Amino acid sequence: MPQYVERAAAPSIRRTVLSRALAISLACVVSEVVAQDTTQQARSAETTAPPETAGTHTSAAADKDKSTSMETITVTGIRSSIQSSIENKRNDTVISDVLSAKDVGDLPALSIGDAIQTITGVSSHRENNGATELFVRGLGPFLTASSFNGREISNGSGNRSVNFDKFPAEMVNTVRVYKTQRADLIEGGVAGTVELETLKPLDFGKQRLQFQALSIYAGYQNRRNDDSPYYGSGTPGWRGTASYVDQFHLGEAGDLGLALSLQNNGGTNPDDLISSSSTWNACNAAIKSSATSNCTAVTPQQANSGTPYYLVPNSRQYRQLVDKRQMNTFTGALQWRLNDRFEANLDWQVSHPRTDESRADLNFTEARRGLTDLQYDPNGVLLHAAGNSTIQANPTYYTRDERYSGGGLKLRWRPSDSFTIDNDFAYSRDYRQDTTRSTTLLSSAKDINGNPVAGVINGQRVNYTYAYNGADAPTIVVDPRFDLGNADNFAGPINITRTDNPRHNIIRAWRLDTNYTPAGGPFTALKFGVRLSKSIYTQQSEKIPFNYTDAATIRAANLACREDFRQTDFFAGYSGNAITSWATFDPLCIYKALTGVYDTGRVPGGFDPMATTDVRERTNAAYLMGEFSSELFGLPVTGNVGVRLVQTSDRSIGGRTGLNVINNPDGTISLQPSGQVTQQTFNASSTEPLPSLNVAFDLAEDKLFRFGLYRAMSRTDWSNLGAGRVFTVDPTNSFPSLQDALKNVTANGNPAIKPLMSWNADFSFEWYPNPDSMLSAALYYKQFNGGYRSSVSNETYVINGTPVTVPVVVMDTTNKKSDLTGIELSAVHRLSYLPHPFDGLAFKLGYNYALTDFKTEDLRLGELVNPVTGAVTPRIVEPASVFGYSKTVYSASLIYTLKRLEMQAIYNYRSQYYEKFVAGPSQNRYVGNTGVLDFRMTYKVNDALSFSLQGSNLNGYLKRSYMPIPGSFYEDAAFGPRYYLGIKYQFK
Template sequence: MRVRQTCARIPFSGLHLRGALLATAALPLALIASPASAQMAEETRQAQAEPGTGTLETPASDQAAGPDEGEIVVTGIRQTIQTSIARKREETAIVDALSSDEIGDLPALSVGEAIQTITGATTHREKGGATEIAIRGLGPFLSNATFNGREATNGSGDRSVNFNQFPSELINGITIYKTQQANLVEGGVAGTIELETLRPLDFDRRRIQGEIKFNYSPYQDRIVGENGLGWRGTVSYVDQFSVGGLGEIGISLGFQRNDTNNPEETVAGSSTWTACDATIVVADDNCEAITREQGAAGAPYFLVPNSIAWRQITENDRRDAFFGAVQWQPSDRLDINIDLQYSDRTYSEQRNDLNLSEMRYGLTNPVFDENGVLSHVEGLTSIEAVSTLLTRAEEYLGGGFDISWEASDRLTLVADLSYSRTRRSEIERSTRLRSDPLDIYGNPTPLNNQRVPYVYDIGEGFAPTITIDPRFDITNHDLFSDDARIRRDQADRNNEIIAGRIDAIYDLDGGFLSQIDIGARISRLTYDDFDDRVEITQGDRAVDREVNLACRREFQQSSFLTEAPGNSINSWATFDPICLFEGYLGTEDPGRNEDVRSVANRDVEERTIAGYVMGTYESQIGSTPIRGNFGVRVVNTRVTSRGLRSGLEIVNNPDGSISLEETGAFETVTIESESTRILPSLNAIFELQPNVLLRLAGYRAMSRPNPSALGAGRSIDLEDGGEFSSIEDAISQITANGSPRLKPLMSWNADASLEWYPNPDSILAGAVYYKSFTGGFIPVLIDEQFVIDGETITVPVAQTMNSDERSRIWGFELSVSNRFSWLPAPLDSLGVRLSYNYADSNFQNEDIRYGDVFDPETGEISEGFLAPANVSGFSRHVLSAQAYYERGPFSFQAVYNYRSNYYQEFVGGNSQLRYVRGNDTVDLRASVDLTQNVSLRFEAVNLFDEPKITDMPVRGSVRQYHYYGPRYFLGVRLRI
């Protein structure tokens, strides 16, 4: 055994070179612009008096033909930035926004990519695109997302909206409320993300628009039989009609078809890691795992996954989306609006995996650092060719009916009914062929052994170099000859929210209070899921030979993972999964089990009743105007979670080990929980100068646990094959798939923001914030009873509960936007927008296997040996930098986004720690107006092919890396 003290090789956590260059180039320009902007402040004061109108006074060099001489109508990127600045200035709470008066002008391919250009917001990347959102470096579970003021569902089991479901071409506004106010739907500890579609009467003009974009993915072009091409088409129609005595009616319709691909190349370790005892060498078995107590006592260890796999993917992705609204104003006192959003997304992945399935077997010569991170090890493993066809269908349906009635000159009543539903169904058909001492013809293989020697080594790059004994040719189909396994998995997720609210707004005549808002809301959220598995194994070598020969195919990709430094495997033997299913089973799909009941299923219902009162005030302190609001929101939540308990029976395996199997008999267990939370809030705006605002806010906020984290079921995590030496070994793997008694995470918050608006194109703002938490989460062991072969056994089950520990988060954010209109032409058309957020936190999330564990009966904490993670999604640094140039018919924009490393929990919780390394991306967008109605548009995403790298269960221990490649889009838009 060799132990070498090394440092984990983690990429430089600061700004990458290209981002640093962009930020360094842009910042001095912004600073130079400040004096000139100050000189322009008085000239633009009149324009600022009516922000958001889309017009402004301009120098002669910037004038163009328009409705009035000296006045232009601002469009494109500049108009979007102006509208966003005006929206921020007008709001009472501390907000940042991305808003456009036009349809399809949000400068991004998806809503997620649009949001990550907003100050303090960043995204998690999946399939190369932006998905879940973190605000101010805080994870998505600390945020709340609404669609037209209503909660939205998703198919992942958490409360984070999958923003890829919604086409940015049909969204007009994105607002992030970073402070709470009483009339918001609960808000969140980090904030509220509000997506908005337009109201057709408010749009006040007819618009017919069509756009088609063709995309090219170089990585997809590497796939055999693919050309890397895809497309997306969007059409929208907005109009208004006068219907005489019936008033005014507006209609808005939008549809998009997105038929594209999301190429991905990856190497991934398992989701469970083991701490192996470094003092014991086990040459012919799995390594000896240390316990939590041994690790805490200082026992040397190194961390290994149960398996590791190279994955080649061929994917097709299609989405149909429809957005519609009808707005009717029978009179100037009555406004009725009905809106609908629908998205139907289907995609399929054909996966070819080369799986090293026994990474814990026969480990020798480990080299590791003080954190247990391996840099070298030698071992033996079975090698598997796994072929999979995954199909997923996800359908979103949402909408609502709202009515606003001015009952009198002072009283307005607003009622809203809403519905949101997401259904996701995923079917995975997978086959496995494994290495063996004999090939498919019964001849001895060169190694004459099922297990193949390999060497694992981390070089200078992040990607480990794994060298497989060359006597085993991984491209030879003959060598994958044993242990055929045919597996069908189906996972269904259903999330539904039905809600209603009523609000009364009463305007007061003079005095300190100018308005009082009173409202109530009731909602019912349901979440249920099931995971079903049909698994068949067979050992007839003649059948294996026949199917193997019939279902071979060449490796489906060229240049696989050639960009990953250190990767040494670029192809292997692959098979057609559907052919294998037909060969072994005589059918492409055997279907699911008749009975899909399982202890792992979740059935959660959450009922919420909330009420609020809020006062809006205007006053003056000396000569300084002050305005704002204060109020309180009371939220009562009742959770009912139903789970199943199954009896277990012992199965004696031929090798003397045992397995556990469910008996098929179930008992329903119902767990209920209730909480009431009071959320006061105060917002104040001081107008220090006509264009300088100071905002102060204090409030209490809550973030609910994910619906999937409230399950009452139990999951039995067995190693591959389910082989154990004793009942105690097997039963120790039972963990809760949720904790219904979890309460919302609460925080007290204080924010301050100083904002300068020198002209409609510019803003310089800085904010500081502090959040104090109670009720974090900590693993606990709770004794539960299970019936095994008629005998009741008490087992400690790992769960999660609220902690009494106090945590805090503090940080600051800076944002600057400026257009250099004072420079001589053509530089006067250049603009920049920069934002940066820094956050610091002492929040702790413990590893479920090797972190601290709390015993609720004794009140004692059993210390673990792995350092805890921070808040899920917490990044210390978040930076967005944009440079744009618009002149005449031409528009160009470059967007840089950087996010430092963060912990990302698995959906449902109760799992080991997973970290995403810091990463940066660069996107480009350009357009040219060919005519007044036709424009040509180009976009490039992930221009420099930035990979996503994850570590587990400590930083520096590589679990997975993904390469997505850049994507290019070229399109034409027709606007009438």
């Protein structure tokens, strides 16, 4: 198992110095390249075979390995990349795209997600460390299947997508994005299928020892104090990769290929965060709130009859954090070829990412209390309010320790020239441990020295005003008499919480694929296969509270663990924000000062049996497919036709027990399990046929028409299949009864939720006017059979020995049909006809536009259905669309090649989209329009040595989110640009 390596602090590097150095370096490189003799251009130019003719397209389709339409981007030269892209897209039949690298470490990006974004119609969900989950044609990872070397990958998040951070770009050789389906592809790709492949050493055919190093500097590091823990203002991150590829002849035992890669990654992802709770309420604007009570909820009937309402969260939050992120990764592959009849491929991947975050939070815990002076728009978006709230200083230490291991063995046997049998055995395991040690220090009427605190009312609360009217962030102004930066003012009862959330996901699978090549007839290949898989997903939760009310103890901890605000310019450069610092405390210091240790650890048997998710899934699939090449209507035609039959069985185990009410010192309550746990098991299954047809016509030597018709399915995330229950307790002490305090019980899943089925049609026209140009237009249509809504039923629980009936909200599927129609345009062109040095210019453009009437109801404020009576409770807020749907997605790349210098500027844009929370049902969240500018430059000194300079998010994109409707502020995350300076050396 790789071990973490601590690095010594690097010399201070300020952003201004770094920017000037990079600019000077770029100018020098360009000058040196331009000055080279132009006669070298012919010697250094990439040689690429011209695109094949339409006739070659027909014959190529007979090859079983060329049955898929691929837009291949070969990263060994921009011109070669463009021509290879055009050639492969022209020669194949199924609509898809490929990103490939001739050498390990040559993918044109710092992560797989960043690289795939360059493909038309592909976008990503973006966090402060770059692209994470991928979206194909504006549809989210729920509708996109992902695989690694043709296998499913386990995920600690509880969803079925691949966390691409586990597999850095240096370790992946090829990425395929299938936009239509074939019968031999693993099911799940309604929007598309993303497949990652590692290098096969014998196919690579060369010996290679390569070292690559990157120095990483996050733009917001310059805001941190120099003595900040982990990565301060002058400490860059690091990524080092070593890879080795070789081949050995074993005599009569055949040939053996070996490929190994190791990577060590350390750095930081600083960001500034202004956020809200993920639970939102609709308040009745016709009822005035008193200074000591929460707003009154509007009923669905009142809202639909014209009663005005406004939307508010339970709390609001500011966060400053310093963090350390490390990852060690190993990738290995063995390829043994006994002869032309038998071959074995073994690959294995191990990844160990770890994140440590020291958070300094400022919380307004009662965002619904005493609201007056209200302004809101017709949709209920709160624009202005005055209220009062308890204020918390909340130092928190958070760790995520994740361990992934996976791989497989593939055996290929050719008993005859016309028959091939593939056996593939796969295993994938992900274990993720999230641990949070959090301390809350409350505002109080008296400070730690017993003196009155100015501005405090009602014991511990402070008046404030909230305004949000189009600025980048909301403006919260606290009563100026209360000093947020004075640590003395946070003298109320202290609550410490240690939370553990382990998640475990295992997938075991076996698949058999056979390929028979007939001697004649219209079919060039007949394929049959089966796949059996079993997956296990468990998610647990343990919450251990410690309460302290002794004034002397609170004072001692408060004084011992104070620290200066750890950065300057909090949320600088964006409008609206009025709070730039507050009292902060060292989270581990104050945890130890109160508990006596830095970590109190787990309590045996402490996991909440009610909130546990335990899902077991078995999938059995079989397919039959034929590939054909013939002539129709006087035109050459190629393609494939087939059907895949998929049987899915889910088993979900949940616990039920009584509950006891615990009265916390701060006036709030919490619930703890009591008594014997009763285990409940739920079973569900489905069987679905998935037919598919893909056809390509050669209209002329430079024109192609292709279409695909198929049925696809998408299974919900494992985390949404749980049978547990999550109790939502009112976070204030303003409730008249226990039933009101509970609010409701939310199921942490629904084992009976059905797969989302769809019928799909794709039509594409492509024009290839010359070897350096391609223009294509695609029209696609999807009809979904089902949608998502909330259903509610009453369940009775014994609380403090008394039966209490509360509503249980479950996310469920409907039988309603919905449609999605979209267009996709793609253009690639190299301006080779321009005079030197402008003949190195090229561009690539991609555009996707889609419309849909798919509906996902909000979990709390959307339409509710009683599954027993069928009674419908009308919605308060409008539903979201399908997860990940963006109406508009486009990308533009400007590429320049000048001998040994290659540069690329990339802009990726996607319009607003619905983004689910992971690990369970939640209310609807929207991410606003996303536009990010990246830049990459590589200079090859010679065939062995090259330097690179890269920058991401150069335009300082601000990630803004809304809940539960667009325009209602939920969160701002500002993380600034990131810069990378790299060197790569190859021993050949």
